[in-house]
Amino acid sequence: MNTGLHVIFGTGAIGLAAFDALRRRGRTVRLVNRSGQATVPEGVEVIAGNAADPVFAARAAHGATVHYQTMNPPYHLWSAQFPALQTGVLAAAEATGARLVSMENVYMYGRPAGRPLTEDRHNNAHTIKGRLRAAMADELLHAHHAGRVEVAIGRASDYFGPRGGAQSNLGDRVFPAALAGKTSTVLGDRHQPHTYTYVPDIGEGLAVLGEHPDAPGQIWHLPNDPHTCSTQELVDTIYRQAGQQRTRIRAVPPFLLRALAINSPVVRELLEMQYQFEEPFIVDSSKITTRLGVTATPLDEAIAETLNSYTDTSQPYPERAQS
Secondary structure, three states: OOOOEEEEEOOOHHHHHHHHHHHHOOOOEEEEEOOOEEEOOOOOEEEEOOOOOHHHHHHHOOOEEEEEEOOOOOHHHHHHHHHHHHHHHHHHHHHHOOEEEEEEOOHHHOOOOOOOEOOOOOOOOOOHHHHHHHHHHHHHHHHHHOOOOEEEEEEOOEEEOOOOHHHOOOOOOOHHHHHHOOOEEEEOOOOOEEOEEEHHHHHHHHHHHHHOOOOOOOEEEOOOOOOOOEHHHHHHHHHHHOOOOOOOEEEEOHHHHHHHHOOOHHHHHHHOOHHHHOOOEOEOOHHHHHHHOOOOOOHHHHHHHHHHHHHOOOOOOOEEEOO
């Protein structure tokens, strides 16, 4: 068990979920982002700077026993920013001798081709972002096997939950609409089975990877509900729990997405990822459940907590700047 200082690089939905999980364990946590601002309790240290600068990253992580990489640049800036951010955090972990827990997605696997995605699957990315993520994962695993740094990798599918926001297919486009009885919008074929990971479960999984002695040197799919339903079924449940008599949902047609992409670099980046919704997309997380004991929150509970996060406008912690 690692009870020393834990440093989280990135304060988006995933970084704050990891923060919550670590705080529940009574751990001391330092957060690092560009602004030095985060919605956390008073007294929690938040440091501002660019993690792509190895000197800054090492200074920000000074004294830590575990580093968590949860940063996620805007889609259209991945190639320009993501590798350097990881390199900075990796260098910091090497300099301080800390364990590095890296948050990843499943783009590097490529098309499911009729099979669930498991951790032993070879990388077979056919997209630009998938190849980038594969190269970044290879960099981390090479550093671990070379004995330079202790690395554990956590991977999640599309996610939903508190703080999920606009980045999630089931975030701001679905939950507020369900609560208001209006029409929600999703991407892709909503009738295909598709794994969605609950954000607090991601945070819990990352916290376990930061402390469990068996975690390093391996890839772990963060916990998902073992029954993968379709996007339609999931949205039906959301509307039902929101008290609506019927589901109102529409999928963005491919031609409209292509039209929007003309003037939106972010939408352009979405186009190559639509393969994930064209066939069953199932991410198997039985490994982390069987070997590390991390289980997914029951789906009804996860949806209820997410709906509550959209109705509760009060912030649990005051946001403030940290110099």
